[in-house]
Amino acid sequence: MKIKNNIAVSDSGFIFNPTTGDSFSANPVGQEIFKMLQTAATEEEITANILETYQIDKVRFEKDFYDFVNVLKKYKLLEEIEKD
């Protein structure tokens, strides 16, 4: 999965969906994950990156990541990537 192509996040964490007109705010960590999802990084890659940068245990992060992804899905900001 990755963030839809036409959705951008600004340096201040402001996310705008031009298809629906919805806008959101993400905190710095949310922004970081959002940017990784824009590059179609896998869940494993994102987890490794965050665990390396922040002092957080894997189970806690996976729970928060799952919640965050669900929010992104709910607001239709994510799209599935077709597998070869």
Add this chain to the structure above:
Amino acid sequence: MKKTDITIAVTGLNAIDSPGPGISVIRALRKSNYYNPRIIGLSYDTMEPGIYMHDLVDKSFQIPFPSVGIDNLLYRLKEINAREKIDVIIPNFDAELFNFIKLEKRLLEQCNIKMFLPSMKQFEERQKANLYEFGKKYNLKVPKNKTMHSLKDIDDIEFEFSFPVVVKGKYYDARVAYNKEQIADHFNRISIKWGLPIIIQEYVFGSEVNVTAIGDGTGKTIGAVPMRKQYITDKGKAWSGISLDDDKLLKITSDLIKSTKWKGSMELEFIKTSNDEYFLLEINPRFPAWVYLAVGCGQNHPDALLKMALGKKVNAFPKHETGKMFIRYSYDMIINLKEFEKISTSGEL
């Protein structure tokens, strides 16, 4: 480039809480790169704010209410034209459009006044009462509707629809009813103001998205800008909105303009459901009050319409800017009693 002087008469100067499009249209015309407009405001009421907005409106004249009929309107327009030499009229009210469409040929032949309006057939077939059939004809999803001519029809409504339903006036007003009693209440309030019939429409859940668009009359879309209402007043009017990048909505719009060969301006009102389905709620055969957003997005629709009315070739706008917002505000003007007296007694200012 030197701009061409031109005189344009515009209606819809009621920039109130349920605003007419006139002031937005005038602001757009004043942004024209080709024309230097002298604006003649045509008003129905002495309290229409545009009459007193002298930086936008050069001169205002009262015209007779649509219900007075086309002969009186023609007589008054000839009187105004004898003094002002009007080149183009841009009418902006649903309720007056029937008369202006009827007068289009006569105004051109007798006064050389040009307009760029939909045909009577186009105007009639998209009427609220005909919209369901219109949707079937042009392959658009339209909520089920039924016209009500008297309160006796309420039992049929209860049988055919599930609550809530939307109760709509012929030209304006829409209120949600959750039971029979509320239908009766809305029926009475709306019919007193706008007459019969009243339209009952199935309520569709979703977010409201609108499009302002113009067609050249051959099936070509000259411009289209979609907008989502962000803040809605208790009258259901957008107090702020944002332009969208919605290819599906633009495709629906261009297909509609192509199949109907729509001529002139239009506002399409849709509900977008959570399944990304679009239900057409209304087609207004005129600019919306928020048309100035299109100018902010790089598409000056009133200017393009003006050129088409003058017989100029207009190319389609290639794109529009998304993420542009409009936010309305209210503003107290201080008016000298003399001005109010003049428009009230002489019908002009």
